[in-house]
Amino acid sequence: xxxxxxxxxxxxxxxxxxxxxxxxxxxxxxxxxxxxxxxxxxxxxxxxxxxxxxxxxxxxxxxxxxxxxxxxxxxxxxxxxxxxxxxxxxxxxxxxxxxxx
Numbered sequence: 086x087x088x089x090x091x092x093x094x095x096x097x098x099x100x101x102x103x104x105x106x107x108x109x110x111x112x113x114x115x116x117x118x119x120x121x122x123x124x125x126x127x128x129x130x131x132x133x134x135x136x137x138x139x140x141x142x143x144x145x146x147x148x149x150x151x152x153x154x155x156x157x158x159x160x161x162x163x164x165x166x167x168x169x170x171x172x173x174x175x176x177x178x179x180x181x182x183x184x185x186x
Contacts, residue, residue, distance in 0.1 A: 158164035 155164060
């Protein structure tokens with residue numbers, strides 16, 4: 086997995102409550118919110134998302150144990166590359182990146 090940014094995107098959907106005098110529309114789902122110390126209601130899913138993004142951002146981009154394992158296999162001649170699978174993954178990734186733009 087490649088992380089493209091060092092900073093997680095913060096969730097911008099902070100709910101400050103309903104407009105005074107207006108009732109919520111029938112049939113519309115309401116976000117579960119929790120007031121914080123300032124009285125602002127914060128979407129619980131947004132908080133969970135931010136925690137997950139923070140945890141991912143703290144993970145190293147390079148896994149030293151995996152790198153050491155692969156180096157050892159290369160040096161011993163035990164690491165074999167499946168060229169077809171590698172080529173297919175490269176094409177798939179390029180197509181995915183093009184679609185995301």
